[in-house]
Amino acid sequence: MKRKAIGEQLLQKDIRPSFPRLRVMEYLFKNRNHPTVDEIYRELVQEMPTLSKTTVYNTLALFEEAGLVRRVASSENEARYDAFIEDHGHFRCESCGVLYDFTIRLEKAEEEGLDNFEIRKRDILYQGLCPRCRNSGIKKLIIDKGGYR
């Protein structure tokens, strides 16, 4: 998404497209790996030396309020953000911590007990081992048992 298009998207939500805001949104579009506030800040401060981390917090809160961005549910204590609003699942590897996206169609999942609830968003978080860590885990087991060397 081009910078100009991002600016227009912000204007539609009555958000003035200041440079920090444009860059935060652009960063989220380019880095789909659910960055933390600190990751966003450390990257952007390189080109905006006076950038304050508070600005990143404010901006993300503003975007989330406007529905442009989602804070993804995670079992960690640190917030992660995602510019992709459509419902999809996240898989967190318990070994390496990486957050993966996956596709999940919830229409067919039967829900009970939500009559009269107004559902605004759905977060799906799976946890376990990603393929890489799973393999290295197996190797490690073999080594520990004397299988290698």
Added chain:
Amino acid sequence: MKRKAIGEQLLQKDIRPSFPRLRVMEYLFKNRNHPTVDEIYRELVQEMPTLSKTTVYNTLALFEEAGLVRRVASSENEARYDAFIEDHGHFRCESCGVLYDFTIRLEKAEEEGLDNFEIRKRDILYQGLCPRCRNSGIKKLIIDKGGYR
């Protein structure tokens, strides 16, 4: 679940059933409302005046490690715990903050992109408005528009 049964459950996992541990687990069984560490502590310290909050943290970490308890995914920064391990969904009301349980059958939800991943747990978190807050919200709107009074 009786205290004795809880003790046996702990022993099965090689966890010595000390009094603080028994009481933390018992609290979780009796209070199915996904309490925070602070809520557990404030309740139990009344009967165990020397209880330390660190003990509550340690105990919950131990239980989670043993698979007896789950930390539920939430969009807040504060951890919440649940003694019910079977997969079920949580609904968080964005207005009052209450966390509700609901039933969801994920077997029928189609997943793509998780080949070779080892899934150990699934967290489902919906957010929106609970029936009560939804109603009071509607009333508020009517009042604001001059519908009442």
Added chain:
DNA sequence: ATTCATTTTTGTAACCGTTACACTAATGTA
């Protein structure tokens, strides 16, 4: 352009949930 009001950004300090750590208490074993 200049002034003024409003919005945005900044930097610091405080907040709060959590963790590290060293010490004490309790428990199990010989």
Added chain:
DNA sequence: TACATTAGTGTAACGGTTACAAAAATGAAT
């Protein structure tokens, strides 16, 4: 009873987040 091990305690520190006041940038009106 003595000793080793495990559990619990209290304090301090840590780290992500938020509050807040001051400074900078922007927009509107004259």
